[in-house]
Amino acid sequence: MPRPGTVMPMIEAQELTKRYRTTVAVDRLSFQVRPGRVTGFLGPNGAGKSTTMRMILGLDTPTGGHALVGGRPYRSLPYPLREVGALLDAGAVHGGLSARQHLAWLAASNRLPRARVADVLGRTGLEVVAGKRIRGFSLGMRQRLGIAAALLGDPPILIFDEPVNGLDPEGIAWIRGLLRALAAEGRTILVSSHLMSETALTADHLLIIGQGRLLADTGIDELLRSAGAATLEDAYLRLTQNAVEYRSMDVHR
Numbered sequence: 001m002p003r004p005g006t007v008m009p010m011i012e013a014q015e016l017t018k019r020y021r022t023t024v025a026v027d028r029l030s031f032q033v034r035p036g037r038v039t040g041f042l043g044p045n046g047a048g049k050s051t052t053m054r055m056i057l058g059l060d061t062p063t064g065g066h067a068l069v070g071g072r073p074y075r076s077l078p079y080p081l082r083e084v085g086a087l088l089d090a091g092a093v094h095g096g097l098s099a100r101q102h103l104a105w106l107a108a109s110n111r112l113p114r115a116r117v118a119d120v121l122g123r124t125g126l127e128v129v130a131g132k133r134i135r136g137f138s139l140g141m142r143q144r145l146g147i148a149a150a151l152l153g154d155p156p157i158l159i160f161d162e163p164v165n166g167l168d169p170e171g172i173a174w175i176r177g178l179l180r181a182l183a184a185e186g187r188t189i190l191v192s193s194h195l196m197s198e199t200a201l202t203a204d205h206l207l208i209i210g211q212g213r214l215l216a217d218t219g220i221d222e223l224l225r226s227a228g229a230a231t232l233e234d235a236y237l238r239l240t241q242n243a244v245e246y247r248s249m250d251v252h253r
């Protein structure tokens, strides 16, 4: 938990660009993700959300521009898990380990106090299954474990790529409550999603991209007003209608 009075760091992208051979996945994207609120990251399939997150986390190298976390490139952070926690792919863990072993290994290899393991197991409700092998975990339990790992270093910045994908209503509500609580603690939260009604309940602010470009950097009420829309889904569909990869015959007519 950050100390009161601590200035929490931001995520910043400046002209961030990623080109693959035939695709411009991210196209001169500039934004700031501010502390103390949940920023929803929205965009159609293939818009460049995951690529942007991967570049912020130093997993992909930008073709142009840069991304900073707390004013520094992720790859230059001496203790990255203490600065930024991320959930990208909850499946990417060694199934033969127990949840406690997995977190203990992560804590040891990142020089984090062992006591953090019990803290994050508690916060994610995994204590009762902490000794069980991960390969027997349900999707919801894996998602909680991924979040426990993201929280291990008590980082001021958190990045979640579609954390509620495939979860049951109880899991979705739990993640919503957690994200709200993390933002209320003053942390900087960036969360991608395709679920508009859920995003409307969770996010304070939105970044919307299409075909790698920034379409909106706005509050939800402001977006509804400017789009003349009653719901976030409605506003989102209007904003992104020219930026979708493909379209079925009966949508957006």
Ligand SMILES: Nc1ncnc2c1ncn2[C@@H]1O[C@H](COP(=O)(O)OP(=O)(O)OP(=O)(O)O)[C@@H](O)[C@H]1O
Residues within 6 Å of the ligand: 020, 021, 023, 024, 025, 043, 044, 045, 046, 047, 048, 049, 050, 051, 052
């Ligand atoms: N390694 C890669 N090689 C080539 N093209 C890639 C690679 N990774 C992503 N792309 C392309 O970059 C574009 C953006 O992909 P990205 O996964 O970032 O989008 P997204 O917004 O996260 O999509 P989704 O919502 O479907 O997860 C897509 O056209 C994708 O096919």
